Amino acid sequence: MSAEIIKDIENKKTELESLLKNAKDLKEVSSLKIEYLKKYVKSLYSELKNASVEEKKSLGKIINDFKNFAEEKIKEAEAKYKQEKSAAKYDVTIFKDSIRLGSMHPLTKLYKKIEKVFVGMGFSVVQGPEIETDKYNFEKLNLPPHHPARDMQDTFYISAPNVLLRSHTSSVQIRTMEKLKPPVQIISPGTVYRVDDIDPQHTPMFYQIEGLVVAEKISFANLKAVLIKFLKEVFGDEVGVRFRPSYYPYTEPSAAVDMSCTKCGGKGCKTCRNTGWITVLGSGMVHPNVLEGVGYDSKKYTGFAFGLGLNRLALAYYNLDEIRKLYENDISLWRQI
Amino acid sequence: MFKFSLNWLRDYFEEKIKYDEIMNKLKLQGFEFGGKKEIDGDIITEIEVKANRPDMLYHMGIAREIKAFDGEKIPEITHEKCTVNSEDFPVKISVNKEVCKRYCALKINGVDLKKATPEYMTKRLNALGINSVNAAVDIGNYVMLDMGQPIHAYDFDKIAGKKLFIDKSEKDSKVTTFIGEEAEVKKGDIVIFDDESIKCVAGIIGTQGAAVTENTKDIILEAAVFDEIPVRLTSRRLKISTPSSFRFERGVNVSSTRDVLLKCAEMITKICGGKIETNIFDFYPEKKEEKSICLSVKKANDLIGEEIDKDLMIKLLEKYDFKCTAQDSDTIKVKIPSYRLDVKLEVDLIEEVARIYGYDNIKPELPTIKTSYTKNEVWDNMDIIREVFTGLGFNETINYSFIPNNTMNVFGIENGDRLYSDLVLQNPIAGAYSLMRPMMTHSLLSSLAYNYSVNNNNLAFFEIGRVYFKDNSFDTGVKETDTLGFIMSGVRIPKGFGQDKDIKYSYYDLLSYLNVIMNRFGQNFELRQNDYKFCEEGSGYDIILSGKVVGFIGELNKSKLSSIQNVKLIKDQIFYGEFYLDTLTEKVKKIKFESKYPSVNRLYNLLQRKDVPAGEIADVIKSSSEIIRNVAVKDIYFDKTFKENEYAVLYEVKYCSKDSTLTAEQIEDIENSFLKKLNEKWGISFKK
């Protein structure tokens, strides 16, 4: 008896397959589903009741297999029809070019990411003038007239020697400290200017973010922790950070901060000039002369400051080749990010 | 930048040092390097010497730094004995101590300058970019690159009256430098002169007047330390920068001047013969005492954020030639080596401790600071604007703050106009980047035009940046205002997908975008017509907020602005607006009206004169009943049957009552009342 049933099951399998293949629509598939999966399987189970104990085991398995087989095949067929049905009405691969968000400038986009990290750590955002006086751009930063370190920053003048385009946003920090009593914890983002002709790797204007923390008992260890946290949050936990001695007239001790090259992961490439490292920040403990210059007691308060140029960082971040492209505003580039 | 030779450095080491090893030691101490070049079995490397470390501008200094890394020292400079008797020196020298910190001179008799400079010396000098002149000059240069002290040689026979004066020049005069170039000395420059003429522009370059030649027999050899600032100023003005002026500007170790001079003289006599006169000249009015600074261990540790114990601190400092004496449990008295001109304060010593201890060994620790976040409203508003404008499909640009110097002229803005500015840079990179922009228009128009030139068409841009105006109420003499500019041109919604015509940006889009952003801040603005020449006639309007002009809108006049690069490529109308962000504050609006009853919309097609603003008509309609919730303009159209000065405007009026479901009669009553008012006031008729 069971041999007959088994044979019948085999036949029904082939039968179902060919019927499904020729089914014209979803309705036909549905009726096959009722016929084979409901009615036929039900009849098989009632046959099973009459079988002997040994037969029950093997036959039960065969019936189950058939049920699974039929379910799968019917599902496939249903899916096929459902898909065809909707494709007939809409092509869901078409998007209107005219409906899109406008693009943010890549510098803004990267800046906002950085700002978020610092604001999250409790920094406030302050602004100040781009056209500055020598006093705020140089003198109050421990850079008296004729200091050789002024050579590092070739300055644009509105009226020499006193009114100029700021060469860094440290000037904003001085203005802020003159207004506020410690503790202060600020970033001063903004456009800065240095005399440079426009070519693929140079522009006479760039975006800078400087930061400043002044309070009691602020240490170099604090500076390290804040900057490591910042770099890891923006560039990922795997990024390596190192601090090298450096020199800025307004900080003492001073440190240059390198990050392992994000392009090659530290193996060495064109971007990192084969060193595996990219210098991203200048930093240091605020020079006591600077603190005293704004009326802070340098015996009571210490602080750290840092600065980073966003444009160079953006090149590495977005894989852009030419720095001047950041000011050409070719919208086809912005749209890719 | 200073270039050093590996072979030269090796003179200071017993064993043959490895290049990579010494580079590594220097890098760990924070020095940075430019290019390197292999020449003839030697390696020449550029080191970036920052302004604080002039002691790294010569080979002995670099060797000293490398050795210190391992706690070793370089030998002291040794030379023959001499006596100082400045009175009896064969040349009467008088020095103004205001311009010169130290002036040493000696005389060598009977040299033979026809003798060639030793090959190893010329090879090294050439490799570092210095040409060979004659043995005396070459050895002077060699000693400078070796020990950091610039040396100058005079032909004794050419010194008129056997007198030399080191002082500020009393008048302007022309000199010929020893390489044969003219230079104009100005009154006040430091010069070295005899009874007849200027022999040397101090610290910068010698003149032909007393230059040593191969026929020179007796030499006056000079080693001096001039004031940094005058040397720097004169060098900048003359545009002459020499290895010697470069060093004087940054500072030369005044303590070793005489030792180096004697060492140099010794080398000259070894090579060119002759004899050093034992009596030498040394003007050294303010002898630099060995300087000591007290270092507090606690203060150092507080600033560094580590617990470095006193003994370790002493050990670290002594490696680098800082001699230490423990004063008490917390204080170390530290003697500063004479060549470390940068170490002046306790904090400079703390940096040395941190540097030698190793920045990498300092454990990071997040600070806990109690500051409150200060709200920056203008800054926050910029974020809102970016969200709104990118949401509306505008793309953000950033342009240079300086625009072409002829912009005012091109735009037809005259002196006295609100937007006029002549705030130009004194040293722009080019005329096209020289006027600090008083408006964003040129920037955004240029960006738009540039995009047309690279085949990006149909665009809307915005930019948030600053505009600049002269204003003496600011300490900088300039008022800077954060400003939003926006521009659009071409097709806004292209034809297709069942729509048979392109919809282009229109003047009404410009107005509506302005309205959207003003609404976002809850601001009620007014527009007042202005005849900006760079706008099409009748399209320029000032934006007024609380009685103040805060910006303007208009359709740009393409023919007037066609000289701007690529503007000719833009075929469609260009719409532009800008306004200042400093007065923009967000006003919170309250929900005033709620109703559970349904609302009803009715359309009214009104034939009206063009000079009656639709906004005023809408106001009249709205004020006619509190049941009217909203009045919106849906269309404007022209028809041949209309009079010349008329058009039809389609208004949609929304009715809703708080108290009941409205009946057709109620609405009709209100309708009749405002239609009557409109007819009485402006003769407006209802068009079916």
Ligand SMILES: [Zn+2]
């Ligand atoms: Zn790399």
